[in-house]
Amino acid sequence: MPELPEVEAARLALEEHCVGKRIVRCSAAEDTKVIDGVAPSRLEAALVGRTIAAARRKGKNLWLVLDSPPSPSFQFGMAGAIYIKGVELSKYKRSAVSPTEEWPSKYSKLFVELDDGLEFSFTDKRRFAKIRLFDNPEAVPPISELGPDALCEPMQLDDFVQSFGRKNAPIKSLLLDQSFMSGIGNWMADEVLYQARIHPMQTSSKISKEKCKALHRCIKEVIEKSVEVGADSNEFPENWIFHSREKKPGKAFVDGKKIDFVTVGGRTSAYVPELQILDGADAAAANRSKKGRDKAEENVGKTSKKGQKAAPKEGGKTAQKTSVDEEEEEDDKPAKQRAKGAKAPPKKAGNTRADDHKEGGDEDEGAKPAKRGRKRPAKGPSKKEGCSSDDEDSLGKEETVVAAKRPQRKKR
Structure with a gap:
């Protein structure tokens, strides 16, 4: 922006x-x-x-x-x-x-x-x-x-310190408040806080006078330098956090120190935990909050493990899919493909399988009722060597259908 x-x-x-x-x-x-x-x-x-x-x-x-x-x-x-x-x-x-x-x-x-x-x-x-x-x-x-312009109408140091002393908002939120001081946005706020070594969540009224002085100086220096180079970020000093603030967590570093990210006032804030440390009551509150989050995550982990062990199964298969991507992939398939994948109802013993004779045939043709015919005992042995009982049944059916047609035609 x-x-x-x-x-x-x-x-x-x-x-x-x-x-x-x-x-x-x-x-x-x-x-x-x-x-x-x-x-x-x-x-x-x-x-x-x-x-x-x-x-x-x-x-x-x-x-x-x-x-x-x-x-x-x-x-x-x-x-x-x-x-x-x-x-x-x-x-x-x-x-x-x-x-x-x-x-x-x-x-x-x-x-x-x-x-x-x-x-x-x-x-x-x-x-x-x-x-x-x-x-x-x-x-x-x-x-x-708008509040005073950060470049053209800079606050005097004493007014600056007193203004911070009356505000209980996090310092990052206050810097982004254009009615307090106009012109500073997200990247500039991160930069001046990094240069002044102030944590973005530090309560404004709890910042020491020394750090207020450092912040006042850093605002002036960062603005003047960025205006001097025509807002060309390629010309910003190499030790600015600006160059790494948009990298992914775990891959963002400045001067060899890790950059972390936290949301303050609805905006993502980049800071260096090693240098920007919360002070006083803010630090205690952050520790309590962190312990609460860790405990909640631990409880969620235990619950999910129990849920995995007790997951119900039906017919030897999982009752439902666990991946949203799989569900979306299934939804993306045409209706006919989804219908093919569904389990077909069992066929009656007297039905012939019309679509078994022509693999990949037309679906409408395959959906027609199977022709019925009178069964006649097949000539020769009823069982074949090396076949299971299921195979014997299927072979027997095919043989009886073929053998039954010829005698009927001869009689007529």
């Missing part, structure tokens, strides 16, 4: 290449999920003929100030991005659009052409972004509800 550094990179590019130029053409997508609260045609009409006076940002929101209101605002969502034709911007992997794709991209939600021929586009592959039109974007939600 684009966070403060990615959105700031887009703002800087717009400021450098687009400010002072007039919009001569505009095209808004017919996507009411992204184009929010305004008809695409009205959005186009509001922009054409206007000159871009400034590009502003607060938190993860960006807007263009025109020579007269209204102004378009952009909330980047999960994968929103600004692209200027011929200008390389953020290399944020989830929002990257290949340069070989058509221009504007098929993911373009707002395309703008300027009076000097320069073109830019706001794209969104996942459609979680929002484009709105406001007379004064700063005076209305969502921008009016």
